[in-house]
Amino acid sequence: MATARPTGATVPVTIPAGTTAAEAVTHAGLKLSGPNAIVAIRDRFGSLRDLGWVPDSETEAEPVALSSDDGLSILRHSTAHVLAQAVQSLFPEAKLGTGPAIADGFYYDFAVPTPFQAEDLERIEKRMVEIVRSGQRFIRRECESAQSARFEVASEPLKLELLDLKVRASGGDTESGGEALTMYDNVDERASKTVWSDLCRGPHLPTTSHIPAFRLTRSAAAYWRGDEANQQLQRIYGTAWPSKQQLSEHLAALEEAAKRDHRRIGEDLDLFAFSKEIGKGLPLWLPNGTAIRDELEGWARDTERRLGYQRVVTPHITRQELYYLSGHLPYYTDDLYAPIDIEGDEYYLRPMNCPHHHMVYKARPRSYRNLPYKIAEYGTVYRFERSGQLHGLMRARGFSQNDAHIYCTLEQAKAQFVEVMRMHDDYYRTLGITDFYMVLALPDASKTDKYHDDEEMWRTAEGITRAAMEESEIPFVEEIGGAAHYGPKVDFMIRAVTGKEFAASTNQVDLYTPTRFGLEYHDADGVSKSVAVIHRAPLGSHERFVAFLTEHFGGAFPVWLAPEQVQVIPVMPDVEEYAVEVRDVLFEAGFRADVDLTDGRLPAKVRSAVARKIPLIVVVGRREAADRSVTVRDRSAKEMKLSLEAFVEYVRELVRCKSLEGAGHLSGAPVPQ
Structure with a gap:
C-alpha cells in the first residue's frame, strides 16, 4: 500500500563537516521556531540527533519538524525533563525513575516519601513555567566510561540500577556498556552554570523555551519498571503540544472523554x-x-x-x-x-x-x-x-x-x-x-x-x-x-x-x-x-x-441496545392504571419498559429518565388514557402523539432495523413522522 508522507515531513539538508545541524537547517531556509519548527535531524543511519550535533564529515540528514511524530515525541520527552527538574527543585528528596514520551503526552516516575496531591501538581506546573521561560539550554554530554556515568548519578539509586542493567545487557565486555552513555545538562546561560542533569539518550529540544504549551494532568502510583515486586513510585502525567490552541483542543477532548468514561457511565447506568x-x-x-x-x-x-x-x-x-x-x-x-x-x-x-x-x-x-x-x-x-x-x-x-x-x-x-x-x-x-x-x-x-x-x-x-x-x-x-x-x-x-x-x-x-x-x-x-x-x-x-x-x-445507546428502552410516566395518580397497562403491552411485545409510579412532579420524573439516558419517554394523562394513545418524548426533546398500537410498531421497527436514531447524544435527533 502507498504510505503518505507524515505530517511535518521535510526534504533532506546537507550538513558540512564542522557545522552544527542547526546552522545547516537555518541555511536551508527552514525555521527553528513556531509550530512547524525544526527541532532535530535524522542522520543517514536513521538515528535522531540534536540540532547541536556536528558531523565529522559532510553528510545528508532529514530535518525533523515539531509537528511530526518524532518532533512531538522530542517535545514531550523534553517537557518530562522540565517536570523532573521542577519536582526536584521543590522536593529535593525525590529520586528519579524514568520519564518517557507516550501517546499524546509524557510522564515521569519519582520515589518520594508521600504521594503527590493536587496542590503539589499546581506548584510543580508553576515551577515548570518558570523553567520554560528561563530558556535553559539542553546540552548533550558523553560520559567517558560507565564508571564516570555511575559517579554522575551516584545519588540516584534507580538510575544506577538502570545503568547497571544496560551494562550487563551488553555483556559487560566494555567499560561503557558498548553504547555511548550520555547526560543531558540543563544550562542556565544567564548564570553560566548547569542547574540540573539527567542520564538520558535524547535527543532534546534546543532550549526549554521551545516548549510552546503543556499541562500536568494527574498523578498515580506505579511500580518501578512495571513489576509489582518492586517498590511503588509516584507517576506524574502531562501533555505537551506545538501550540496553545492544540493544547486547548486536547484538554477539551480529555474532558469529553472523562464524561464518556465507561467506568463512570457504567456506574451511573448500573451496567x-x-x-x-x-x-x-x-x-x-x-x-x-x-x-x-x-x-x-x-x-x-x-x-x-x-x-x-x-x-x-x-x-x-x-x-x-x-x-x-x-x-x-x-x-x-x-x-x-x-x-x-x-x-x-x-x-x-x-x-x-x-x-x-x-x-x-x-x-x-x-x-x-x-x-x-x-x-x-x-x-x-x-x-x-x-x-x-x-x-x-x-x-x-x-x-x-x-x-x-x-x-x-x-x-x-x-x-x-x-x-x-x-x-x-x-x-x-x-x-x-x-x-x-x-x-x-x-x-x-x-x-x-x-x-x-x-x-x-x-x-x-x-x-x-x-x-x-x-x-x-x-x-x-x-x-x-x-x-x-x-x-x-x-x-x-x-x-x-x-x-x-x-x-x-x-x-x-x-x-x-x-x-x-x-x-x-x-x-x-x-x-x-x-x-x-x-x-x-x-x-x-x-x-x-x-x-x-x-x-x-456516551451511554446514550440506540433503542435496540439501550438497557432501558422505554420509561412510562403518568401525569397524575388517576391514570397510573393506564400507565401500567402501557408498560405491560410494551413488555409483552418484547421491549425493556418500566413505569415510574414514584411520588414526585412530572418534570422531575422526566429529568430522571433523561439522566438515565432512556431513549423513549412516554407521558400519559387523562387524554391519552381516554383515547388509548401515548405522548412520546425522544432524545431530540421533541414530542409526538401516537396510538398505543402505532407506538408499539414504531418501537418494533426501530429495534428491527437497529436504528441509530438519537444514539450518542441527548438533543438534535430528528423525530420520525
Whole structure:
C-alpha cells in the first residue's frame, strides 16, 4: 500500500563537516521556531540527533519538524525533563525513575516519601513555567566510561540500577556498556552554570523555551519498571503540544472523554460492578449491562447462523497437556492463572478458546464434504493481567469472546477470510462506526526465536491474508513484529467519537496449529490433508466491546441496545392504571419498559429518565388514557402523539432495523413522522 508522507515531513539538508545541524537547517531556509519548527535531524543511519550535533564529515540528514511524530515525541520527552527538574527543585528528596514520551503526552516516575496531591501538581506546573521561560539550554554530554556515568548519578539509586542493567545487557565486555552513555545538562546561560542533569539518550529540544504549551494532568502510583515486586513510585502525567490552541483542543477532548468514561457511565447506568470479595478484574454484569450483552450476543448468533456457523460449548478449565500441545506452555505461563491440582493432574483456567475448538473438530473424522466447518462460542476466558494494567471492562481478567474458528481447505481460506472481514464491516457500520481499519501484523525477521521456522508456511499464510485484505477493500496498514508465533494476524482498529482508538478484534489464517493438533480431513482422493484454520472474533469480547460502545455513544445507546428502552410516566395518580397497562403491552411485545409510579412532579420524573439516558419517554394523562394513545418524548426533546398500537410498531421497527436514531447524544435527533 502507498504510505503518505507524515505530517511535518521535510526534504533532506546537507550538513558540512564542522557545522552544527542547526546552522545547516537555518541555511536551508527552514525555521527553528513556531509550530512547524525544526527541532532535530535524522542522520543517514536513521538515528535522531540534536540540532547541536556536528558531523565529522559532510553528510545528508532529514530535518525533523515539531509537528511530526518524532518532533512531538522530542517535545514531550523534553517537557518530562522540565517536570523532573521542577519536582526536584521543590522536593529535593525525590529520586528519579524514568520519564518517557507516550501517546499524546509524557510522564515521569519519582520515589518520594508521600504521594503527590493536587496542590503539589499546581506548584510543580508553576515551577515548570518558570523553567520554560528561563530558556535553559539542553546540552548533550558523553560520559567517558560507565564508571564516570555511575559517579554522575551516584545519588540516584534507580538510575544506577538502570545503568547497571544496560551494562550487563551488553555483556559487560566494555567499560561503557558498548553504547555511548550520555547526560543531558540543563544550562542556565544567564548564570553560566548547569542547574540540573539527567542520564538520558535524547535527543532534546534546543532550549526549554521551545516548549510552546503543556499541562500536568494527574498523578498515580506505579511500580518501578512495571513489576509489582518492586517498590511503588509516584507517576506524574502531562501533555505537551506545538501550540496553545492544540493544547486547548486536547484538554477539551480529555474532558469529553472523562464524561464518556465507561467506568463512570457504567456506574451511573448500573451496567456492571466489581467486588473485592470476588477479585480484581472480574466484573459482575448487572441486569442493565446484561441486557446489552444479550442483544449483542443474540445479534451475533443470528448473523453466524445465516453464515453457516454451529454453536458449541467448551469447558472453562483444562488439563495442562492441552496447552503444551498448543504451544502456550511454557511460553504463556505468566499470563495464566496458577494451575489447580485435581487428582494429581494440573488444570488451568482457559486463557483462550482455540485449543478447545480444535478438539471439537478432532472429535470426529472429517471429509472435504464437511468443509468449511464453522464453530462459534461466546466462551469465557481468564488471563492474569497485572493489577496496574486493569482498566474497568477494557482490561479485565475474565471476559467472554465472540469467538469462532473456521476449518477449511487451503483453497477455501481466502474466500472465508474475506467473508470474516466483511462481517466486521457489517457489524461496525450497523453500529455507526465508520472510522476503522486493519493492521497486518507480520514477523520481525531479526527475532527468529519468536516464530516457527517453516518459511514456506509463513509465505503461504501471508499470501492468503494479504489477498483477502486487498479483496475486502477495507483500508489496512502493515506492522512488523506483531505477528503471532504461528502466523501473521489481522487486527481491526476502531476509533470512538472521543478519538480514542481500540483494537477490537484479532483474526488469523493459521496453517501451523493444524500440524501440531493433527487437524486433518479426507480429500476426494482419500488422502489425509491438514486443514487451514481461521481464527476470528469480530465483536471481540463482551467486556471490551461494551466498554467501547459505552464511550462511543456516551451511554446514550440506540433503542435496540439501550438497557432501558422505554420509561412510562403518568401525569397524575388517576391514570397510573393506564400507565401500567402501557408498560405491560410494551413488555409483552418484547421491549425493556418500566413505569415510574414514584411520588414526585412530572418534570422531575422526566429529568430522571433523561439522566438515565432512556431513549423513549412516554407521558400519559387523562387524554391519552381516554383515547388509548401515548405522548412520546425522544432524545431530540421533541414530542409526538401516537396510538398505543402505532407506538408499539414504531418501537418494533426501530429495534428491527437497529436504528441509530438519537444514539450518542441527548438533543438534535430528528423525530420520525
